[in-house]
Amino acid sequence: MTQLYNKVALIGLGLIAGSMALAMRRAGLAGEIVGHARSAETRATALDIGLVDAVFETAAEAVEGADLVVLCVPVGVMGTVAQEIAPHLAQGATVSDVGSVKKAIIDAVQPHMPDHVHFIPAHPLAGTEHSGPRAGFADLFQNRWCLFTPLPETDRASIERLQKLWSAMGANVEEMDAAHHDLVLAVTSHTPHLIAYTMVGVADDLQRVANKEVIDFSAAGFRDFTRIAASDPTMWRDVFLNNKEATLEILGRFTEELFDLQRAIRRGDGEQLFDHFTRTRAIRRSIIDAGQDTAAPDFGRGPKEGD
C-alpha cells in the first residue's frame, strides 16, 4: 500500500486512536505516527506497546510538522484542543476527528482553524465496550463505515486523500450533512445506548430482585444491554450533551411507541404485539445481509465461557 501521510499526529490515545495506529502501520500508510495523551500512564503504555513512534506531553508539540492530525479526544474537549494546537499546525495540514457527533464538533473546532489547514470532520462507526490504548486492534474498522461530514468549501483533494486512508484501514466511506449524521446516529447509536444505560440502572436498583439474580439470569436478554451500558462514561456523557436535540427527538418517538405497546399489554391485545414483533424481525435479516452482523445464533457466543 502507498504511504499517504508523512507524519500523523493522534491527539488522544484510546481505543480508536490505538486501532488507527495499528491499522496504518500494518498497511504502511504513514511515515511516522506520533501521539499525545493527557495521562502520563497512557503515553507510556502507547509507546510501550508500539502504537506510536513518539509521544509528547502536549498536543501542541505532537502536531508540529504533521500533515495529518486526528483529534481522538472526548467530544467535550475538542474545542479546547483545537484552540491549543491551532498556532502549531503545519502549512496545508489536514485536521480531522473521530467524534460521535458532528454539528457540535464543527461548531467547536472550525472557528479555531487557520486558513492554511483543511478541517475534515469524520466519524468511524466502530468500537467495542472496552477503552484505553490496550483496547485497540488493527481490524476494528474492517467493513465498518466511516462517515465524513465535510464543509462545502473544503478542498476536495484533501478530503479524498483522507478517505483513501480510511478505505485503506478497511472502512467503507460515505459523506453526509452534519445535521443528518447526528439524527441518523441518534437512531442507530445514541438512543439505544441511553436505553441500555437506563435498563441496566433499573436492574441494579431493584430491591425486590437480588443483584446476584440479575447477574446469574442475565443470559435471557439483559446481558446484551449490559455490554452496551459498559461503554466509556466520559465519551457517552459528551455524546448526549452534544447531540441533545436529535437524541431528545428520537427518545420522544421511542416513548410514544413504548406507551403504545405497554397499552397493548395492559389491554391484552395479542394481535398488535404479534404484528409489531413480526415487523421488527425482518430488519435483522437486512443487517446480516448488509454484512453488519453475524447470522450465528447468539452472535456465535460460546456456550461455555471460561471452560
Next chain:
Amino acid sequence: MTQLYNKVALIGLGLIAGSMALAMRRAGLAGEIVGHARSAETRATALDIGLVDAVFETAAEAVEGADLVVLCVPVGVMGTVAQEIAPHLAQGATVSDVGSVKKAIIDAVQPHMPDHVHFIPAHPLAGTEHSGPRAGFADLFQNRWCLFTPLPETDRASIERLQKLWSAMGANVEEMDAAHHDLVLAVTSHTPHLIAYTMVGVADDLQRVANKEVIDFSAAGFRDFTRIAASDPTMWRDVFLNNKEATLEILGRFTEELFDLQRAIRRGDGEQLFDHFTRTRAIRRSIIDAGQDTAAPDFGRGPKEGD
C-alpha cells in the same frame, strides 16, 4: 451417564425441544424420545434430522406410556395442550414445561393434571434469536440456568430426578417461587425484549432516516437490539400477555429512570449522566465473572462477516 427416563415425549418441536433431544441423546439420558408438533412439516423435519425416534399427529398419542412429558409449546396454548393430554398420561409420569412465565402456566396447566402424575414447572434460561427444529443444538443449556418453580406438595423424588436431567444436559438448577420467577424474568428478559422491540420499530418507522442508513450504520449499537427483536413473535406475544403485571411494573420503573436521564440531557447535567454511566459499567464485569457472557470485545464478533 445413566438413563433417567424410559420414554420422553416432547410436545412442540422448536429450538428448546430440539436442543433437549440432542442433549439427552448425547448423554444417553432417555431410552426413547418421541415428539409431537402441530405442523406436518415440523414433524417431518424433526424425524428427518434425527431429533426424535417417532412423531405423532396428536399430543395425546405422543404422551402414551411416557414417564416424562415436556410441554415446549407457546405459553398461550399450554392449558389447551394440558387438557388434551391429561386422560392419556401414564401412571406416575412427570409433566414439565419450558415456558418463560410460570404463574400463568401453573394456573393454566395444574387444574388439568390428574392425581397420578407429577407436574413440575421449569424454565431453562437459554435460547437464541432463531426458532424451529433446525435451530436446536446440544450445547444450548451448557452453563445456563434452569429455574424450577415446583408447587409445595410435589413429590421431592420426582423433582430431583428432573433436576438431574437438566444438570446432565449441562444446566445449573435453582428453585424459586413462581411469582418471584416472573418478576426476575421481567427484569432480565421480558422488559429488555419489549424495549428492543420498541426501538427497532421506531427506527423502522422513521421517515427522515432511510431504512438503508439504519441497516448500514447499525453497528454503532442498534444491531444488538435487532438481534433481541428478531426472537419468535408468537412466543413473545404470549410472554407479555401472561406476565402482564410484572412487566408493566418494571416498565414503569424503566420509564421513570428514562425520564430522569432525559431531563439530565435536556438540562445539560453532565455529572448525573457520568455517574449513572459509571455505575452501570460495574454490573457488566459481574456478568462476565459469573460466566454468563464473554469478555471478548463486541462478543468476539468477527469484524469481517461474510469475507
